[in-house]
Amino acid sequence: MTATRTLILLRHGRSEWNELNLFTGWVDVRLNAQGEKEARRGGELLAESGILPDVLHTSLLSRAIQTANIALDAADRLWIPVTRSWRLNERHYGALQGKDKAQTLEEFGPEQFQLWRRSFDVPPPVLDDESEFSQVNDVRYAGIDGEVPRTESLKLVIDRLLPYWESAIVPDLEAGKTVLVTAHGNSLRGLVKHLEGISDDDIAELNIPTGIPLVYELDENNVPTGPGRYLDPEAAAAGAAAVAAQGKK
Numbered sequence: 001m002t003a004t005r006t007l008i009l010l011r012h013g014r015s016e017w018n019e020l021n022l023f024t025g026w027v028d029v030r031l032n033a034q035g036e037k038e039a040r041r042g043g044e045l046l047a048e049s050g051i052l053p054d055v056l057h058t059s060l061l062s063r064a065i066q067t068a069n070i071a072l073d074a075a076d077r078l079w080i081p082v083t084r085s086w087r088l089n090e091r092h093y094g095a096l097q098g099k100d101k102a103q104t105l106e107e108f109g110p111e112q113f114q115l116w117r118r119s120f121d122v123p124p125p126v127l128d129d130e131s132e133f134s135q136v137n138d139v140r141y142a143g144i145d146g147e148v149p150r151t152e153s154l155k156l157v158i159d160r161l162l163p164y165w166e167s168a169i170v171p172d173l174e175a176g177k178t179v180l181v182t183a184h185g186n187s188l189r190g191l192v193k194h195l196e197g198i199s200d201d202d203i204a205e206l207n208i209p210t211g212i213p214l215v216y217e218l219d220e221n222n223v224p225t226g227p228g229r230y231l232d233p234e235a236a237a238a239g240a241a242a243v244a245a246q247g248k249k
């Protein structure tokens with residue numbers, strides 16, 4: 001029997017802007033108190049299930065970094081090596097960054113809202129470089145191998161994510177390491193789409209809850225041997241339903 005490889009995906013805990021119901025994207029907001037609690041619980045779930053990461057990959061956004069640190073502290077794994085990449089960042093939400101989701105839904109209607117939020121290849125309008133929510137002059141992206149996005153569809157997220165998956169994450173998995181990836185709702189939707197071979201249409205229905213580890217066992221071709229498994233399935237189902245309903249309250 002060939003040994004399987006273990007991959008853990010963790011969406012950051014609730015952020016200040018999740019709380020305010022604002023489109024966030026690349027805006028670098030922090031976790032709120034509930035998000036910190038979720039991150040701790042995420043780490044406890046890892047410890048309780050004995051699925052302990054050997055290496056960590058995070059985005060360059062503080063909410064993912066904070067989540068990883070808190071979770072790893074709870075699992076007594078703060079010491080593991082870490083690599084961070086903009087390629088794991090949240091989807092850039094273009095001109096929607098900083099906008100209220102409920103107001104956007106009301107202004108543009110459910111069809112356009114869903115198209116911007118969950119379609120595969122329709123990006124929101126581009127964000128002006130002069131906007132306070134633009135990242136074009138953010139020093140952390142000064143050296144990236146590409147242009148700082150002004151907007152992204154899920155397709156564009158997958159296009160910039162997969163080279164990192166292949167060049168940085170897969171080698172760790174192939175070295176037999178248990179890999180933790182701490183990232184975002186839409187960058188993780190992109191990775192799950194790739195792993196599970198979800199169609200461009202069906203991916204619209206997938207929502208990832210905050211703070212609950214999602215574990216995959218992968219074969220020697222890095223294909224999942226079964227569906228991903230949330231370490232707290234009940235909380236995950238409730239969390240995913242809440243994400244799907246955002247804007248409607």
Ligand SMILES: O=C(O)[C@@H](CO)OP(=O)(O)O
Nearest residue numbers: 022023024025090117185
């Ligand atoms: O605002 C965002 O950046 C994302 C994740 O919080 O939201 P949505 O779930 O609407 O894609």
